[in-house]
Amino acid sequence: MQLITARGLTVRHGGQVVLAGVDFTIAKGEIVTVVGPNGSGKSTLLKALIGLEHSVEGQITRAAGLSIGYVPQRLHMDARIPMTVRRFLSLPRRVADAAAEAELARTGVAGIGPRPMSALSGGQFQRVLLARALLARPEILILDEPTQGLDQPGVAAFYRLIEEVRAETGVAVLMVSHDLHVVMSATDRVICLNGHVCCEGAPRVVSEAPEYRALFGLGTGGALALYQHVHDHGHDHDQATGHAPGHGHGHSGHAHHHHHEGTDA
Numbered sequence: 001m002q003l004i005t006a007r008g009l010t011v012r013h014g015g016q017v018v019l020a021g022v023d024f025t026i027a028k029g030e031i032v033t034v035v036g037p038n039g040s041g042k043s044t045l046l047k048a049l050i051g052l053e054h055s056v057e058g059q060i061t062r063a064a065g066l067s068i069g070y071v072p073q074r075l076h077m078d079a080r081i082p083m084t085v086r087r088f089l090s091l092p093r094r095v096a097d098a099a100a101e102a103e104l105a106r107t108g109v110a111g112i113g114p115r116p117m118s119a120l121s122g123g124q125f126q127r128v129l130l131a132r133a134l135l136a137r138p139e140i141l142i143l144d145e146p147t148q149g150l151d152q153p154g155v156a157a158f159y160r161l162i163e164e165v166r167a168e169t170g171v172a173v174l175m176v177s178h179d180l181h182v183v184m185s186a187t188d189r190v191i192c193l194n195g196h197v198c199c200e201g202a203p204r205v206v207s208e209a210p211e212y213r214a215l216f217g218l219g220t221g222g223a224l225a226l227y228q229h230v231h232d233h234g235h236d237h238d239q240a241t242g243h244a245p246g247h248g249h250g251h252s253g254h255a256h257h258h259h260h261e262g263t264d265a
């Protein structure tokens, strides 16, 4: 059963097309990860699917009564207002102590309720956000860069947690990530976005797709290549060059990325 389906999604921000003709679907219990360079429209896609974007063309269908647990990319918390984890879990809706404690235990931060939010480590904070989202018993979790600020072991642990939560609750998970290599093992399907869907599919298939490699480079150099790539990669030439899909992306800036290839190929 599909929880959310989108067809031909086009989103503008101030006249600029940020997403063009995106097709998307996520099924019950599926873990889908969106990757792509900064500014490629990842957050915009998530918000559009939830119904938080205004200038949206195309069709979005959400399952009737779908309950969504959304954790935005940035959470503005005023550090001057002291708030315990327990109180935070009861915003905006009051939850029972037992439910709050159970969700903290599930997300690996049992007993943390009395601590002030401002005193949490990055990893603890992300787990508390996850616990709070789960308290609403969502059918789908939508997480915008849930591992930002975590170190590598923290990132790996967080993705393991996501898989455990899915196994226990059957929740579907749609998330944005920059942690390309860790994500590969923890997700059913990857969508590689750059204003449009460059490629998508099972992680191994996507990691071998020319479109993905063009965007992210190869092997351990991938994350670095991602950031180097942002300004030198054109996507406007697919039609113009008449090349087969995957070979039609702008090539002007590719030569200097090739030193990444072979690092662990």
Ligand SMILES: Nc1ncnc2c1ncn2[C@@H]1O[C@H](COP(=O)(O)OP(=O)(O)OP(=O)(O)O)[C@@H](O)[C@H]1O
Pocket: 013, 014, 018, 036, 037, 038, 039, 040, 041, 042, 043, 044, 045, 073
């Ligand atoms: N509220 C807004 N008003 C105007 N432009 C916006 C707005 N939100 C996003 N944009 C623009 O839309 C484009 C896509 O932004 P988006 O946040 O979706 O990218 P992203 O892939 O999530 O980026 P990042 O990896 O940096 O978080 C960017 O060019 C951004 O500047």
